[in-house]
Amino acid sequence: MTLFFAVLIPFVGAALVALASRLGRSQSAWATGAVTLASLALLAPLFAVPFDGDTLVQQHDWLPALGLNLAFRLDGLAMLFAGLILGIGLLIVLYARYYLSERDSMGRFYSYLMLFMGSMLGIVLSENLIQLLIFWELTSLSSFLLISYWQHREEARQGARMALAVTGMGGFALLGGFLLLGHIVGSYELSVVLASGDLIRAHPLYVPTLVLVLLGVFTKSAQFPFHFWLPHAMAAPTPVSAYLHSATMVKAGVFLLARLYPALSGTSEWFWLVSGTGLATLLIGAFVALFKHDLKGLLAYSTISHLGLITLLFGLSTPLAAVAGVFHIINHATFKASLFMAAGIIDHEAGTRDMRRLNGLWKFMPYTATLAMVAAAAMAGVPLMNGFLSKEMFFAEAMQISAGHVGGWLLPALVTLAGAFAVAYSIRFIHDVFFNGEPINLPKTPHEPPRWMKVPVEILVVLCLMVGIAPALTVAPLLAVAASATLQAPLPAYHLALWHGFNPALAMSLTAMAGGIAIYLLRRPLFALHARRLDRLDARVVYNFLLDALFALSSRITRLIDTGSLQRQVFLLLLAALVLGFSPWPGSATPLTGMRAGLPLDAVSLLAGAALIVAALTTVWLQRQRFLALITIGVVGLVVSLTFVKFSAPDLALTQLSVEIVTIILLLLALYFLPQQTARERDWRIWRDGVTALLAGSAAALLAWAVLSRPYDTIAGYFIEHSLPGGGGRNVVNVILVDFRGYDTLGEITVLALAALGIHALLENLRLDAPDRDAAGRAWNRDLYPLIMATLTQLLLPLALLVAVFILLRGHNQPGGGFIAGLVTAVALIVQYLARGNAWMHARLAGAPQPVIAAGLALATLTGLASWAFGHPFLTSTFGHLHGPLVGDFELASAMAFDLGVFLVVVGVTLLILVQIGALHDSRINRKPVP
């Protein structure tokens, strides 16, 4: 479970951090750091496993029926990434504490950051591909939240949306790719997939699989032509840019390239697609970076370029290139994160990121300048820095692979050109910002940042140097295990060292260095040329065009269906239901009437049925006079209850009867605030709806008849048989509700409670105007609470409550139960409200209904949980018999406690709803007394 918990901790931590932020800004940062450390402490002991050459796989059943397990995997590659995520994460937490201003919400920032950290850990530690994809999407979501952290900024919202749209589409493609992989291999487990490389490459679906997976990889890792979202993601706070958009999240794409390298690589399709895209991205990123005046813009394009470099290395498909790719992942994460942090410090202390205004900062912040110079040197690939080593390996591989091919000079030439641009933009980053004259019109006078803001940068810069100077002593073992996990094969021979003698790679490095200096010296004419010709070239234009077209199309389709009229929508919905319902009928050979013998019709039933039909039609006829319609619909409800009595459903009859009463009271209370009469509608609409209603009614009647005249099999036997021995109750309906299907009932009372709370929220602060007179122009009766009614109902109250208790207690064995008893109690109390008014009742009935509802829900849930304590599944019931004086044999079932919970919820909900609406009347009466 350890790996699972290591992933879970940041998710749980996200909530804790949000809570801790109430204590203060530093506490929030401490909590975040503690969560990160906890996850790291859990993982660290396991890091020995990859170093021993093993792979740790931990599986837990999740949805075994679907073959979906929670499966985690720790090998060298996963360990490398987990270390980067948690290690750099810790530095970012410290840095962000000083970066965020007083106005920014610490809790929100750190919570999002923890969400991201957990998701990213989930990606790198996943063994199951589907599970990996879930975490993959979670990183897209948390990246969206973090980019849009400054929600008040237009560009932050735009950038977040663009990042989500691009990476989300990529994630969708990736899902397709993974499903195909699972189809080919027959398993989503990485161990199986990685071992099935030959099978996958030989499969006819290999190319679509590869393309879909690569779409996911390229969008996530900002590869051309999907790179444009990354510069816009720079609207995020700089710690986010350093963490997500250079060190970790954008590496998820190349991580997947490395992860699936044994399964997918080694074909010409892989070679051309991956290395082609990587090369294009490398060149475009390096070229554009030089011309960005925004510090973070420069770093963003540089990140794109370096990601392209890594992609290109994996595309070259030689084992040594893959090693170099993994090496560059490490190096890029260290120097780019520190550069972003330095850029953040400059922005923070100088108030701008525009390199045309930032000049000569060396005088103000020499220490930060030194740190930035070392990191920038690593980015440029200067010897003694880590960037130099991986770049040398890259150049060597580019030479190696091209040797002996026609036009073999092209690839080395192009990568040297990209290297030259990398040198040029690195020089620009340092020279423009720290030298190059005086600062121009800065909002603040720059100075060195707080001590602890520099510490994360220092640590990373020291790492750059240590790796650069003594690679064999520092990074070599880590690189070896990570690379061998990537290759899933023995490592090629390579030698990490500063000096390899005079070789073509060194010549390329020197050429790039000289070229970079030359390009920088020529920058003024180049900038002028760029501003004239190329500045308007932006993939964003295409993106926006596509997005606008998509929105225009979808709103046109929406307008086609939805005219904004709910009345029309309901009609269309019913029409569709009718068409679908009737469509199988023509041509069907099944007779309408079945073979089952019916019950004989008796005169009383016929009379009651006729009364119902007449009352129903009268309601429709009188519907424009709302009060009369309310009376006639009451008759309908009454006959429906009688129907239940007649056909052996006493519980239903009792329920229907009591619900009928509260419904009518409810409608009466509401009617006061609504127009007393309904306006006349157009004739064509009446006719149209009349025909629709006739069709719907005939359909329902025919369907009911077809079913009722046919015999059927029922599963009722099981319930009837087990009701008494299993549930301890004779009333099967009640036993089903509180025992067999108790879980459903728990859901239903929860829904009921939510409805009541929703009503409570809707009615809060509601002010309604109502007429002073009724529809006929008569003033309302001023005798608000008639004395006779008040006296009589008060006498009846104890009796009604006694009946309710009786119904509740006997419900398990005789018709009754929590629902009915709750309704009866509510009716008894409501009648008191009607007779005496809210104020009188409130003075005598302490407390609001909400705690009653909560208590009821809690009781029902606890009854269910109690069975856990005895080792039984949720809501297992038990019962026993008590013998005592007076009561005789008395049965006690745990289901009765559950039923009591149901009772409390029903009482609370009914009272809450009716008393709330009643209170509207009170506020009216008090405000404007009727003359």
Add this chain to the structure above:
Amino acid sequence: MEALIALIIGVLTACGVFLALRGQTFPVVLGLTFMSYAVNLFLFAMGRLAIGVPPVIADGARYTDPLPQALVLTAIVISFGMTAFVIVLALKARAELGNDHVDGTHYDEDGPR
């Protein structure tokens, strides 16, 4: 008897559909109530009609199907919750928009003609 119940279900459905298609909130609430009756009766009737055999265990008794009854019992209570919610929505709409039309837009007080 079955034919009578089928007829009742049909009439209740027709009334419900007609009222639910009206433009103002109160008739729509009445329509929903009718539909609840119809649907509850329909579900209940799926257990077939039987007289004098309630599903309460007694010696040597016969029983009707208790399962549709249990379903319908909660359905009745839930439909009360739904009716209450809809009617409160109607009140809220009246307060916010000044009319009681279901389309939820700013029509004149007496609704669209």
